[in-house]
Amino acid sequence: MRNSFLLILGILIGQLAFAQQTDTLKTGIVKPDTLYQHSIYDSLKLTPRQDSIIVADTVLRILNLNPYFNLHVDSVLTYDLQINKESPKYFWFLKNAIVGLKINKDNGMLTFNAEKSYFRSGKLKYDVEYNVKLGVQNVDNPLERIDTGFTIVFYNTEINISKVKPSVSNMLFLDEGDSVSFQVQCETGTFPIETIQMGSNMPMKNYKAPTRCDDFFSWTVPFDFIKEGDTAKQKVLTLQFIGTDKFFNKDTASVRLIIKDGINYPLRTMEFNKISEDIDRYINQLKFTFKQLDRQIKRTKNSRTTFDLTSASTALGGTIATSINSNTGNSNTLGKVLPSVGVALVPVKEAVSPQKIQEQNTTTQIRSVIKRLQYLQSDNSVVSERDPDVIAKTKKLKDELKQAQTQLIDIPIMDNDGTETNKSIDKYFNDPKVNKKYRTTSKK
Secondary structure: OOOHHHHHHHHHHHHHHHHHHHHHHHHEEEEEEEHHHHOOOOOOOOOHHHHHOOOOOOOOOEOOOOOOEEEEEOOEEEOOOOEEEOOOHEEEEEOOOOOOOOOOOOOOOEEEEEOOHHHHHHOOOOOOOOEEEEEEEOOOOOOOEEEEOOOOOEEEOOOOOOOEEEOOOOHHHEEOEEEEEEEEEEEOOOOOOOEEEEOOOOOOOOOOOOOOOOOEEEEEEEOOOOOOOOOOOEEEEEEEEEEEOOOEEEEEEEEEEEOOOOOOOHHHHHHHHHHHHHHHHHHHHHHHHHHHHHHHHHHHHHHHHHHHHHHHHOOOOOOOOOOOOOOHHHHHHHHHHHHHHHHEEEEEHHHHOOOOHHHHHHHHHHHHHHHHHHHHHHOOOOOOOOOOOOHHHHHHHHHHHHHHHHHOOOOOOOOOOOOOOOHHHHHOOOOHHHHHOOOOOOOO
């Protein structure tokens, strides 16, 4: 009801005001207070709402903060920071500011001169985001403050390519079996090298390749790197280290490895040990053969000595019997018969125990070969695991063993059937009596 009443009242007042305005236009006289006196607010007795009053801004704010600056080298930055308050009551400050960056504490003027000396000395770098903390605070009220920040990045149109610098010279001399290890360093230019790739002119295996700056390259040259059929006794291995930055600018460094044919010490040592074992085994066979032949010669000599003593005894007995004076003729007859018996034993001795001249020469020859092999084996022994003369010594022993086997090829070599030990055979071979029998005497 009330709303309807107010609506009707408003319509009536409007018509009345329109009638008065029409009368005024007709007469040409306008009263100053006519419209105001008959305004709708005055008629309805309405007042403006209290919550429509605009409240003034009292929160401290930076009006023109740029969160990101991108500067060219040798450029100058001048930036006037402003706040929504009276600036004399506030002061500005920076935290972890980069070298050369300054701010006026009274008016917030930010200045910076990007000199090249900062970058050449390494204090600043290109394409690196530097986060700077910025603050403004009320002098009278420490609680009224702002802590914010911005990022600044520097770039340079003059690009200096980063260089790959191995820690060794560009040429190295190696032998097969040697190990090589060096560091691949980088000389940083405008943009740092991010990845390193390695290439070579020959296939390689079991090596460690660098992937980043300051990584190490490590490799052990295999003994079969130079094949036996290769005419050249050395090869040139070229290593290439290619560094790339984030913009795919590349730099290449080369290292040449001059690899010579080397000695495979583990394999050569095995070959030397094998030929030494073969010589030891052959010497033991010769010693056993020597012992058996020497025993046969000794038995033959004892048999012949027995026959010689028997012949001498019969001859002496006949002489004694003949010289004894006796009235009977038996003594004279016996004295004539006994020397004949002694003479008859001589062909029996040759038939039963012939002289072992061939065996004697064979034992002497075998003993000489044994002594020579033992001397050469002692003279050509290796002095260490990496004896540089191991190949020559192995070849010398092989040749001597082959020569000895050729020299004694017609002599049947006897194998020890296990009845005697090597210790007993060595004891017999080195017996002083045996040595005296086969000792060579010098003739004056």
